[in-house]
Amino acid sequence: MAYGPHTPADRRRMLTALGMQSADELFADIPPALRSTPLRLDPPEPEQLLMGRLAHMAGRNRVDLASFLGAGAYRHFSPPLVDQILLRGEWYTAYTPYQPEVSQGTLQSIYEYESLMAELTGLDIVSASHYDGAAATAEAALMTCRATGRRRVLVSRAVHPHYRAVVRTYVDGAGLDLEDIPLVADGPLAGTTDLAALDRLLADADHPTAGVILAQPSFYGLLEPMAEAGSRAHAAGALFVAVVEPVSLAVLAPPGAYGADIAAGEGQALGIPAQYGGPYLGILACTEPLVRQIPGRLVGMTTDVDGKRAYVMTLQAREQHIRREKAASNICTNQTLLALAASVWLASLGPHGLRDVAAHGASRAAELEAALAAIGIERVHPGAYLNEFAIRVPNAAAVHHTLLARGVLAGLVIEDAVPDEPSVADALLVCTTEVTTSDDIAAFARELEAVLA
Amino acid sequence: MSASGPRLQPTLFELSKPGRGGDKIPHAPKGALDRLPAEHRRAHPPGLPELNEPDVVRHYVNLSQLNHAVDTGFYPLGSCTMKWNPKVNEWAARLPGFAQLHPMAPDDVAQGTLQLLWELEQMLIEISGMRAVTLQPAAGAHGELTGVLMIRAYHEARGDTGRTDVLVPDSAHGTNPATATMAGLRTVSIKAAADGGIDLDAFRAALSPTTAAVMITNPSTMGLFESRVGELIEAVHAVGALAYMDGANLNAILGRFKPGEAGFDVMHINTHKTFSTPHGGGGPGAGPVAVGDKLAPYLPAPRVVREADGSFRLERVGERPTSIGRMRSFVGSTGVLVRAYAYLRTHGASGLAEITDDAVLAANYLKSLLAASGVYDIPFPGVCKHEFIASATSIKKQTGVRTLDIAKRLLDHGFHAPTVYFPLTVDEAMLIEPTETESIETLDAFANALVEIAREAATDPETIKTAPHTAAVRRLDEAGAARNPNLRWRPAVGDWTPCPD
Incomplete structure (x- = not known):
């Protein structure tokens, strides 16, 4: 067993102290009718192979996209x-x-x-x-x-x-x-x-x-x-x-x-x-x-x-x-x-660092709003926002899917999460934070314009 | 009142000095917030501490050294399964592909995590002997609520609306009755039999057409396998109720007992107990719930779906109307579940069976050492599972030293105390769970320490009653803390620098 300390001699010593021959005797209190069928699982995997498997699985997720997805979970800088x-x-x-x-x-x-x-x-x-x-x-x-x-x-x-x-x-x-x-x-x-x-x-x-x-x-x-x-x-x-x-x-x-x-x-x-x-x-x-x-x-x-x-x-x-x-x-x-x-x-960033995080997100969001407005994409709602807003995009789900292949995660297709709110059909919820770059914003606007053309 | 000593720390707020720290991220452009209406703006910046990197790191490293932890020593806390937390699991959870994946990322870009979650579900189905699993619950108690809500939905879907009661043994963890209340049901507490197990007659007498469910911890909180559980499940089903198994003690039965095969309808699994995910000083855990056929339609949404082409996706909103709904913001504590997956892969079938054998062997061995000492009462002398109860009733009678004192004195010996005064049904209880990852030398040393403390109780009870003596602090004024609660630091006005704009 991977993390167990017992040598065969240790186990024997413990069983002997209990007057037992085998570990099975420790489970004699489970009525025979209730005893389990054997576990049908893969054999143990050595750490080296496990690490290879996990690295491969993690690699199947794509986290390299220019992402504008927030909707309740936000990317932020974290000091090492x-x-x-x-x-x-x-x-x-x-x-x-x-x-x-x-x-x-x-x-x-x-x-x-x-x-x-x-x-x-x-x-x-x-x-x-x-x-x-x-x-x-x-x-x-x-x-x-x-x-x-x-x-x-x-x-x-x-x-x-x-x-x-x-x-x-x-x-x-x-x-x-x-x-x-x-x-x-x-x-x-x-x-x-x-x-x-x-x-x-x-x-x-x-x-x-x-x-x-x-x-x-x-x-x-x-x-x-x-x-x-x-x-x-x-x-x-x-x-x-x-x-x-x-x-x-x-x-x-x-x-x-x-x-x-x-x-x-x-x-x-x-x-x-x-x-x-x-x-x-x-x-x-x-x-x-x-x-x-x-x-x-x-x-x-x-x-x-x-x-x-x-x-x-x-x-x-x-x-x-x-x-x-x-x-x-x-x-x-x-x-x-x-x-x-x-x-x-919070202790690492302090009050001013935290303010910068919030203000940066707001600043990038204004930049995004302007870049999208320049290609004719407007916000759904007129009111004040901080760093996240909804935009009207025709065929939002299809456009969102196409942009994915172009390296842009264009926020959230609102209809997927809120199917019962007609006012936000054909809309995307987009978000920026301090880790959003001007290059990300330019790529979003460029690819969206191309897809809609 | 002072905060002195080599490692005791002033608060972050006392360490703060206006003007210190910063420069972790670029300053935001001036005027970035001008477009926000004034009525929504914060009038004063929050009074957070201003610290530089060495301040922060030393504070938290010094604080960490005030903790006992599995990484520093033996932690025989019964019902908590404080086993070794493998380091490769920490590495795995931090792989950028897992760690940085957004919970609402489209299925297309989340295939690695979705596959891991689906495979983990399959492994837990096999281990539990159930038919389906949800990984959504964030903790054991959250899993309990999920399970009991599904039971309620099952009865209601059948038009069986008069079922208001949940039968719970009096030895159960407090979360069981508290869960029943949260699910809008009434708890009926059933006394244990003299041997510590289920009192079948008492349960049969309490079962009725108003019984919604019976919640059983197996092995029990006394560390005993419930040998009459088969008959109990039959009786529960005979009145149309369902059987819930609290899986807190799953470490004792891997490969030996599958709750689903035995007839349980639903159980939760604590990954932070059985499957080595770290306890984190009190969370995060994860509490997957496994169910049989009857409850599968009611599982929380969204579930992970495997398509015919081998790809994976999450259920869409409203796809399965029988679901009890969502239990949390997103699909699960994936970071915890990656660790559990790594642990299950590391062990495989043979390793899991060995875990249980070794955990039960260690508990029985330690119990035999204490029984042989003759100084501790062992209320249930037969074979135990992964944990057992010792009691200081005799010691208290002879010396006035209580279980609490013994627990505190153990800290001076470098051990964490067992769980004390739980279950509530045994006087002066100590619930001791050594786990499979402690060596025979550690078990011997712990037994010796307990015996030595018992001897000391006879000769020098005062030293024990005032223990611990070597920890960073001595016994605390808990009554004062509750009478005049001080639940937050209040920075003095002017402790921080005003905002630049």
Whole structure:
């Protein structure tokens, strides 16, 4: 066995100590009728051959394209030091800090993560990570119901369709109600959440609303009327949940500033590779009055018996191992190593580096918008955006496919992800970040023009 | 309050000095943000620390050295399977083709990863004896929720809407009852039999037309194979309910017991336990769920589909209306699953069988050493699987030293403590899981340390009650932490440099 330490003599010695002849006797407690058929799997593969196989498989993925794909997962520069820290075995081969005296590294890193996220979101309570942005949003939806004692959640149709789907799974599971808030159809606010429709939904006295969920920026890259939606939610006695993109918080108003009670979001952009969907980092933050409703682990600063500063998991009476069926969630351990990645990345870039990342993305996006406008490709929505926007392209799916062969990943075919939103049929969602180059943008415009010609 | 000592670190915020650091990425053009409406702009920059590269690296390297980890020593944490985390797996997950692939990349450019995921599903189907697998769940608890939601969907699709109860043994992990609640169901807790196993009569008495499912951990959280599980599954099916297996302890049964063959309808698998993906200080894990024929239609979307021409694709939105829907943003924790795939390929059929044999052999050997010492209670003396329970009940009676104290004293011996006070059904419990990757010398040394601590309890209980003595910090004021929670650092205003524009 590849990583086992036992020599044949070691095994004999252990079996002898047990008065046994063979390992089979260790499994005599499995009733014969339940014993398994043999495993039908390939033989063991030596490390050298395994590495060849994996390198070949990885090589079948194409990651060399000029990519304008965002839609919830973003490419960013990550200083080499980040991964070098993550590769320290003391971090990645430890487990949940059940014995705090020999886990102060992990505990302090989580406390620092909570502090960094509190700074970014403007909310004081940060749970030490969830599975990803969608799962964090779903937990936020459940939180609003627990906190208000109401059963109905409203989610904007401008929230990422995958997040809406996951909220649907969780809310249905818990036997609660979920309704969509539609989008403004046309005019200067087209594509943003329809506040008049929100008013109508909130006015339904027979179905009081627990929570209202909007995303900033929205799935379509647009800036949403967060403050207005939040005050409407509060006026109706509901809580307001902001789904946020953490890099954008360097330059956009934080949820705490516009009155959000809960912020949820995807932390992948903070130095975590895209790796086809995970592991990612679910950000979940809330105001202090909601601290006993937030699921997931919380780490606090305390002292040891000598008065030395120390860190410990705290307020565990919310959690499944104490509360069992009455717990705030079934979440157990979660994404500590990803929270560490985000913290190291943020510490490496600092406040000005983070601002540069966000501002660069916005700057490249304006450059892209201009380059596309020059070949007659227009944005779908007129409103303000940060670094992602939808463009109208005839036969979007076919054009997208053709561009792939020309080395351009032309964002997302929106219809594939949102088949039930006619206003974005024949549209692509495109995104830029600080790693997008002018050459990428020129190639996109050139190839798109050629394909459409 | 001070942060002193050779390795204890001030916070990142205290290390910060305005004007330090930067130059990792080019400055953005001036005016890049001018087109954003003022009402959407942030008024003050976030108070993030300003540090240079040596500051950051030393901070995190010094902090890391405050951790006990599998890479630094024995970690016999029961129910967690803290086995060796192979280094080639870290290399594999970082291959640019895997690491940089966007989750919404078109299928055409994702064939390598899609093939890996599909092959991993096939391997897990074979290991579990089930018919289909979803790799979507991000953790064991997430897998539980996925499984129970599928069970609910199955009953509802049959118009069988009165099933509200999930039967769970009282020894179960807390995630089982918490999962039932999240899935809108009610937990009925069933006491274990005197031998630590399933109390068949109690289950039979509780089973009814309102039973949606029974959740069984096998081997149990006591490290015992549930020998009556066949009869239980029969009884569960007889009332129209489904049988869920919590696969947390799969390391004990690879190649010896396939839950699907035994009649279980669904199980989750913790790749971070059985298949060596690193625990990461508390995540990320992955919790694939394997199901039999009854539940396959309800698997989360999207699934990986293999086409007739051998190519792979993800299901399209709405392609399989019976699905319970999405459980997470994207298709899975692929970075974790690449590691699990590498581990399964490394071992193959014979290696996996050997893992289980060695893990169970090590646990029984260690248990025999402690039983022979005569100082620890061994509540279930028969053969165990990959882990076992020892108890300090007698030691506590004689000396006042508790399991918690013994756990803390083990830290002074350079060992991580076992899982303590779990399962909740055994007094002064220590759940000890050595795994297959610890040598006989380590097992001997650990047993000797436990015996020595028991001896010390008789002669010098105070030293144990105040342990640990050699760790970076001593026992913590946990009550104070909960009474006056300090959950974030508050940088003083003016700690950072204002934005240049």
